[in-house]
Amino acid sequence: MKKSMNKSFVTRLVGKGERADGRQFDQFREIKIETGVIKTAEGSARVKMGKTEVIVGVKMSVGEPYPDIPNEGVLSVNAELSPLSSPQFEPGPPTEEGVEIARVIDRGIRESKCMQVEKLCIEPNEKVWRVNVDLHVLDYDGNLIDAGGLAAIAALLTTNIPKLDGDKVLYGEVDRPLEIKDVPIPITTTKISGKLLLDPNLDEQDAAQARITLTSTKDGNFCSIQKGGRGYFTKEEIEKAADLSILKGKELRQLLSV
Amino acid sequence: MESELFVNERELVIPGQTLAKGLDYLPSSGCFRDNNEVKAKLLGLVRLKDRFVSIVPLAGVYIPKPGDGVIGFVKDMQTSLWVIDINSPYDSIMLLGQAVDEYIDLNKTDISMFYDIGDVIYAKVLSVSKSKSVHLTMNDYRARKLIGGRIMKITPSKVPRLIGREGSMIEMIKDKTKTQIIVGQNGIVWLKGEKEALAVKAVLTIENESHTVGLTDRISELLEKESE
């Protein structure tokens, strides 16, 4: 009941050119980034975007490479929409929403080639480093892709590769930092009442017709695009979202001071 | 703003196709208005009546309407009502009072004595509420339990074609095959008689070719040829 009442309220408000919290359409909520928050992880970051809070932990392990790329490290991104973050998440296997978020963040990192996977080979064809990026949602107030993507790259930028003793990983002992040579940032543009907004909170997200996420690299190119939701975008709206993504990507990159 | 009609009666159209423009034409069943245009939302044949443009669809499920005669299958019972499957995404209910005239003492009577699970009945749709709660009644001269015979399913929107103008098509089939045939608006057909198989063939032909021209003649030929 509450959800549908909020939906029409937000739709009307945005139609008039306003947001409930008084923000501009292209304005993000307050963003706080902290790295190194999980001592048991090789890399970690906590991002708060307004009331949305996520933690990403990076764990490194030794595993087999993929058969068609036998000398490259393996990236794996997972997202847990933890039930403690919202009454609407139930325990259980990943929902399509969770799978989508993880895969969009994954592609942003993977396609940007920011992680030098050729340098993660331990023994060609036999052993490579696996970089496991796990996103955990603690508080859900919308815009998980942007918050999660930001936390993921923040965590990777501060990840250290542990020492290896033969087959055994010596967790806690640092060999060298994980080399990350780009900073992909996903920016999601949301369409409500025919208007384009950034960083929707949960009420705005529920009122959305559609959303489109473009992940940009340091030199202003795109390494991943994903449209979601049951509405549509015109070519001009997609181009506008692309321009916003480059602009805001630069701003968010500065928060990471890279 | 000028109004213009772009299609003829019985023309085959596809969803999204513009049928008319301007405010003189109004979208009816199977059509919708998109800004200034009336468009089809289903694949089917155009029907024009006064200013109304509608589509007779070639496919689709049955949505109950009050007054429809339907053939249903008793699928469940409670103390004083039956749940009837009418070949629709919406189940229907028949209350005891709509099926039986006499006074019934529910302490002494199990209503399965009137209609039991698995029974086939011909009933009338009494009412369909906004929340799609469907009620049936036996309070109609045609309503009864259908015993024996066989059941066929056709696309509900093709029922008018099967019945024909003033019943001409269905009477022709009944006559030539010496078969009782009852057609429910919900696409369920009950047949019982001498040349059931031929009647079934005729019904199937109508189902597959309902949108084509010259169908009546072809059915007539089929029945003549095979009744010998």
Add this chain to the structure above:
Amino acid sequence: MTKAGAPEKLIIDGKRIDGRGFEEFRPIEIKVANLKNAGGSASFKFGNTFAQAAIFGPQEMHPRHLLDPQKAYIKCRYTMAPFSTKERIRPGRSRRGTEISKVSKEALASVIFLEDYPKTLINIYIEILQADATTRCAGLNAASLALVDAGIPIKNLITSCSVGKIDGQIVLDVDGLEDNYGDVDMAIGMIGNENKYVLLQMDGIITREDLSKMLELAKTGCSKIFELEKNALTEKYKTGELNEEKHE
């Protein structure tokens, strides 16, 4: 970044490896209402990519707690048959399948009149029987036609195709070789031939200028698909009136 088995070039003498021009589709084959049991069905081929769609419903909705009193609930399942790729795919749910099911469902839902069938369930199944890239696009085209065959009211057909970048050149309709060894793969779904994008996914690296060009090329491609889809429907359901007129 040389993958095992990569061809030296994907473009030779201004033509792609299979001889196509940059804006040319592979041979397209469409069949409507080809399955007997499903409420609606259609298959769609882009060259060696073969997708089959089937629709059941609107039907009674289960589970009841997910029933929507105001509109139809849509389920969409995209899967790849184990024999659809050279290396056998283990049957069952995959994360990729889940994601494609989601975006396909959202694209199709954008045109369905869901309010016409409250409290019901519409089941959409898309199966890739043979995969040579651009599978989700073939699946979406097949599903769109299957919706029409099922008599489910829609605003317009959905059209879908892929655009890529190989050896620096932007091309239409990416095939398996180009997907594996090329730089970019973009899947697009649109409403008919209108300026409305309902499915858009890209991986690879593209510039801002590339983006505009690729969106434009995709729209041109989708317009062609639109004509083919419309023809497939009218061919299937010819009323015979034209034939009758000719006899007179």
